[in-house]
Amino acid sequence: MQVAMGMSEQSDPKEDQSVVCHEIGHMVDEMCSFSFSKEGAAVLAQYSAEEIAQGLSRYATASPQECVAEAIAEVFSNPSPRKISAEIYEKIRETNITSE
């Protein structure tokens, strides 16, 4: 896990934002227990490591938790998220409809 604080040098606001979004991604994942669930594992199993590396990020291939955090981070920080992150985020919403 990356440390979000203490990154004042080489501070690129966009970069900081995506680190924060990544950490929020972990929190959302933990709240929903998505990457630990059978449903979550099935969603992630649709993609090969190469697809995730190309369509999301290389870091996302590290573990299911990093994959979900990266997907959520992309959806939160990118107005037009790519296919994999949009699909993963959609599944998280579908499997965790507790409010609305």
Ligand SMILES: [Zn+2]
């Ligand atoms: Zn992480």
